[in-house]
Amino acid sequence: QITLKESGPTLVKPTQTLTLTCTFSGFSLSTSGVGVGWIRQPPGKALEWLALIYWNDDKRYSPSLKSRLTITKDTSKNQVVLTMTNMDPVDTATYYCAHSPYGYCSGGSCYYYYYMDVWGKGTTVTVSS
Amino acid sequence: SYELTQPPSVSVSPGQTARITCSGDALPKQYAYWYQQKPGQAPVLVIYKDSERPSGIPERFSGSSSGTTVTLTISGVQAEDEADYYCQSADSSGTYPEFGGGTKLTVL
Secondary structure, eight states: OOEEEEEOOSEEOTTOOEEEEEEEESSOTTSTTOEEEEEEEOTTSOOEEEEEEETTOOEEEOTTTGGGEEEEEEGGGTEEEEEEOSOOGGGOEEEEEEEEOOEEEETTEEEEOOOOSEEOOOEEEEEOO | OOOOBOOSEEEEOTTSOEEEEEEOTTTTTSOOEEEEEOTTSOOEEEEBTTTBOOTTSOTTEEEEEETTEEEEEESSOOGGGOEEEEEEEEOTTSSOEEEOOOEEEEEO
């Protein structure tokens, strides 16, 4: 059974850096094809994809937030960490991490289907002074 | 940036069929996925690779694709299906994923 749990601060000040940790079980990020992603949802608004990291350390970032995001993995701890710099009140949201089950490499290129089949419950982050 | 367009809302009576559309220029090249989100809960994957249904998802949920539009169909809608539904796909080059704006399904 795959489970994921997000953790981190519930309140950050504007301009600070947010660090969120996703701790998971039921799969390994050293297994070929597997990825973990981060998605957020401001109150009353739509889902917004942020970043993904795969078993081969390939990373994908939202083009609009790329300059502020860093995603890393610690395979031994079954954790994925997302950092977001220069936080602003508009970044107030519920942040989810999720398991992405399908990627493969062939002929020197890698391909991903990007979907998330199991999600954590989310963690709420408020940005306020 | 790439965009996926969904209607903001769809209403249907119990037992009827609900159809939620999602349009995007890259959809002929990329698979679409659908998520159901109920208030206060995390999203749940209900359709993957355009029309595949994960285990545990009722058969009344189905997906289809035609050109630049994909459709989530819920046959015999039940009150428990009232939720927000999001489509998700990737840009035409498969570089990054993106979500649609979401559709609120109301069961009258």
